[in-house]
Amino acid sequence: MQLTIWTYEGPPHVGAMRIATAMTDMHYVLHAPQGDTYADLLFTMIERRKKRPPVTYTTFQARDLGGDTSELFMDAARQAHEMFDPAAMIVGASCTGELIQDDPGGLSKTMGLPIPVIPVELPSYSKKENWGASETFYQIVRSLAPYGQDIETEPGAKPSCNILGPTALGFRHRDDVTEIVRLLEDLGIHVNVVAPLDAETRDILELRHADFNVVLYPEIANTAAQWLKRTYRQPFTKTVPIGVGATKDFIREIAEFAGLNAEDLLERAESRLPWYSRSIDSTYLTGKRVFLFGDATHVIAMARVAEKEMGFKVVGMGTYSREFARDLRDAAKLYDVEPLITDDYLEVEEQIQALQPELVLGTQMERHIAKRLGIPCAVISAPVHVQDYPARYSPQMGFEGANVLFDTLVHPLTMGLEEHLLNMFRDDFEFNDAAGPSHLGHAAVSLAAAQNQEDNEDAPEQAAPAGGADIIWLNDAEKELKKIPFFVRGKARRNTEKFAAEHGLAEISMETLYEAKSHFSR
């Protein structure tokens, strides 16, 4: 039993819904109580989809439990088939449905429906949303792809690929697909099928005709891609094209699969990010301390962008995708930071508080944590909320995606000159660091929140007498400390106390403060 305030991922059947909803003619019959229908609003309200998700819930009640709930399931499946006329169906149970053990897969087999019915068994008490999406997509591919026909490739035909992984309710999936399709077409590669987003059931039968697969979101498509590789010898991509460097690596990987020369495209396709990053107004970004948290794919890719393309310093990174913990640990080694593998929101909050980064790149949960701590934040990964489904074209992938990322990462920060002025005139009543960047209006951080932050910083020190409790801050030093930007003040306090302790000082004067500053300066 795990105490949870917020959860990063939904249950696995929500993952299955993301697959069914992504496809155009698939239906999902879910053995579940009425409360589980809340999941519809994820798609209709948060993603603003225009149609209800193609899901029929059996909505069994307590009074049904003594009777025949399997009959209820079969009725629902029969009615769903009649009413929605899907090309194929997936069937399964939610967490409560799983407990009553009606075996939707077995039941649907006995019904003789004239369409493919694919059972998806998703263990709700051990697995989560992304796993559910991945397993569902894999089951659909595995069940339907073998029914495709082999065709002769015409001589001289373009190399072709499938794009796998984009779903409903995905973080920027819609725009990533547009961007990557464009990029592949520029390379002279035919996109055979995109799945599951906007795919018809028929398209799954066509998957085998591609030369290779592009895995956009490994969390969702790796399992299916591995099966396709085993079954149809289709290699698949390992690079996720987020950022300029990764996009170029991705192009090289593709070119090798397709036997093409990519140099021409690499020469001419250019993002604005490299120049914007080199432009001198970006100097202030140098070494900004960044903490990243989200799904493994986005965190790993964004760490590279942050460090190699923006000139930030990665001070911590983590993921809730336990299935990809190893990849994240490997990436963390590159930046010499401790990886954080957890789905406990409180642990992430603790880590951010301890590291005191200057920028947080995370999910909607980290946005809340950062807001509370007064740290700028940009959202780079699911889970996201309605404001993360922008109206404008806003991919994360490819060269245009890199442009978007530059803006996304710079936007929450206080600009260079403004930052200098804040440091020079700290007592200005309306122009201070606690008021937040001026281009974000007055909403950013309240003084009260900043004050809270200070209190939070102080609390652990008082609680830990071993640290520096017997070291006294003299008045002028204490005042001077207040002039340091609040997001690094806690660190300055700790460093100064450490310095004093190491030098056997009982009091911290203004002199000590500056001695410590020079001692610890980079």
Place this chain on the structure above:
Amino acid sequence: MTLVREHVKVPDIANCDDRPVLRERGQHEVFCGLTGIMWLHRKIQDAFFLIVGSRTCAHLMQSAAGVMIFAEPRFGTAIMEERDLAGLADMNDELDAVVDKLLKRRPDIRLLFLVGSCPSEVIKLDLSRAAQRLSRTHSPDVRILNYSGSGIETTFTQGEDACLASLVPTLPPEPDNAPASLMVVGALADVVEDQFARLFDQLGIGPVRFLPARLADDMPSVGPNTLVLLAQPFLTDTVQALEKRGATLLQAPFPLGAQGTTAWLKVAADAFGVDQATFDNVTDKPRQRAQRAVALHHEQLSGKKVFFFPDSQLEIPLARFLGEELDMVATEVGTPYLDKRLMAPELNALPSQIDVSEGQDVDLQLNRCREERPDIAVCGLGLANPLEVEGITTKWSIELVFTPIQGYEQAGDLAELFARPLNRRTRLEV
């Protein structure tokens, strides 16, 4: 000892009309009772709601709230995992550990609700025994109660009913010879509660207490001279529990709109023998204010057709208000379930040609809605955008639960909630 009660006029429980009710049993598209925690955890300031359930429950809570709450919420989920389901004894230990951890983290909590969910009900995890056991460990600092918010037993607002019903046996007893007192039952916005308290005070009715109170230790006492007035229509079990403690239900319409609020206050006034002149004196001004505020929306709303999908149990009182004060026409009024006893005064005020439906088969009901082409459909969040795409203007029913709508001063706001979506449609030229 009914000495004091003799002075109190209690109206007979009326039977409601025999209108035909369409009963449907298909897919229900409604929240489960856990969602009541959304407002209850803010209402009772030193209470914590610990759902014992699955990841789905936790996901529901953060998705249904629409936005995550800035401050740390006073609710959480003890998520059952595979190894918990292996053996029950283990599960109780696990729960104890979670509660320990939670109470250490939140020493300000005085009242902890263990809230049952679909999975905990299906595996028959005995939360009442867990609550007793944990109460022994944590008393007197924390009182621990339990109720079920599971979707196999409760819909949406019924969660509040289950929560309040669990509180009733713990309310302090009032002596048999205590003077008659009024208990207003059902969570109200604090501002509305304060307005009602002032009105009762001006009417000379008292003492007046509210259930739930804002603090765990301030919960009202109950006894044979307690008269119960419901502020919310979904409190079937709570009423029964209060009656078991000797209290008497004052049957009344619900305080929505100028007329609903007047009728509601009047029932209390009559029970406490307030004379008509005093009543008019106190209510005339706010009632006229409410009527003026509602009238501002009359031109836009009168004659408009409204269709209610079942959701919050407020559907019937709302349909009555919209018809009575704004001349809107309800074509179908869906309600998750119908408690005829509590709803009698409302049903009697609802014109007989209006169709009432109980339960749901969502696809059939959507078809009826498409056929009716209402000017506005009141529905849950899952249905709203798809209906808008089909050209049907909607009002999210959840907003009617999350907004102060009761009483005189809110009557205009309530009308405005229905006017706004229509108003928006006429503004947009894209």
